[in-house]
C-alpha cells in the first residue's frame with residue numbers, strides 16, 4: 041500500500057463525520073414491507089413502520105412474486121454465469137423484454153443489471169461528438185454519469201424550466217448539432233415532482249430533438265395501467281428507461297425501451313450490457329409476474345394515491361414544510377444535515393424508519409426526511425406515524 045494512502049482515506053472519512061454527513065445503514069431481518077424488523081445491537085430486532093422504501097405497490101414481499109421467482113429458479117436455475125450474448129439469454133429474458141415493450145408502448149426493450157447501468161449505457165452508443173444532449177439540472181446521478189461517458193456536447197437546463205430548455209435547444213441547434221437528445225427524469229426523486237413531459241415533448245418536436253425519459257419513480261403506479269409519466273402526460277418518449285428495483289417488486293434490474301433499431305444497436309454496443317452478467321432467472325420470472333400485477337392494479341394505485349393525500353394533509357396540518365406535489369414521495373424539509381439526522385434518529389426511537397437526505401444527495405442546506413407512501417400502508421399506520429412526527433417535530437423545534 042502506498043505510504044499515507046490509508047491516512048488520507050481516513051481523513052476524508054473523518055471530514056464526512058465532522059460535517060454530520062456520515063450515512064449509517066440499518067440491518068433489516070424481515071422481508072421488506074410496511075413494517076420491518078430492524079436489528080438492534082444486543083437486543084431482539086425491533087418492528088418499525090417503514091416510510092422510506094420505493095415499494096410503491098407493496099409488491100416486495102408479495103407471495104405471487106416469490107412464487108414466480110421460485111418457479112423460475114426451479115425451471116431455469118439460479119444463475120446465468122454469462123453475459124447475454126455469450127450464453128446468458130433465456131426464453132424468460134426475451135419474454136420479459138417483449139412484455140415490457142408491449143406494456144410501455146415501444147417496439148422492443150433491453151435488460152440491464154440495474155437502471156443505473158441502463159442510464160450509463162444508453163447515451164454513448166447513440167450519440168457522437170457531432171450531437172448534443174440536454175439534461176435537466178435535477179436528473180438522477182446515473183443520467184449524469186451516462187452523459188459523461190458519451191462524446192456529445194453537453195447542455196443543462198434549470199430543473200423544469202421550459203424557457204431555459206428552449207434556450208439550450210436553440211444553443212445546441214446554433215452549435216450545429218446533428219442530433220439533440222433531451223434527457224429528463226419523469227419524476228425527480230429527491231423532490232417528488234413531475235417533469236412537464238407535455239411541454240418537453242412539444243419543445244423536442246419543435247426543435248427536432250429526441251426525448252429520453254427515466255421513469256424509475258413512476259413505472260407501475262403512475263398513469264393509465266401504470267405505464268408511467270409519458271402515458272400520464274399523453275405523450276411518448278423516444279427512449280424510456282426504468283427499473284425493477286422500485287414499484288415492480290423491488291429486487292433489481294433495469295431496462296431501456298424504444299424503437300427497434302435503437303434497442304438493436306444498444307445490444308451490439310452498450311458496454312454495461314456487453315461486459316456484465318445477465319439477470320438471474322428468479323428476478324426475470326418475478327418481473328414478468330410484477331408487470332402482470334401492475335398492469336391491472338388500479339386498486340393498489342388508488343390506495344397509494346389515497347395514502348399520499350392523507351399523509352400530505354396530515355403533515356401540513358401539523359405545520360411541517362413539504363415540497364408541494366401529489367407524488368407518493370413526500371419530502372419534509374428541515375434544512376440542516378445534522379437536524380435531519382437527529383429527526384430521523386428520534387423517529388427511530390418512536391418505531392418509525394425514515395432516512396435523512398443531505399449533501400451530496402441533495403444540495404447543502406436542503407436536507408430533508410424523504411418519506412414515501414406505498415399501497416401496503418394502512419390508515420392506522422399513517423396516523424401512528426403522524427402522531428410521532430408531531431411529537432418529534434415539537435421536541436426538535438421544527439413545528
Ligand SMILES: *Cc1c(COP(=O)(O)O)cnc(C)c1O
Pocket residue numbers: 153154155156157159180182225229254255256257282283284285292293294
Ligand atoms: C433508482 C433510480 C435509478 C437507479 O435504478 P436502479 O435500478 O436501482 O439502478 C435511476 N434513475 C432514477 C431516476 C432512479 O430513481
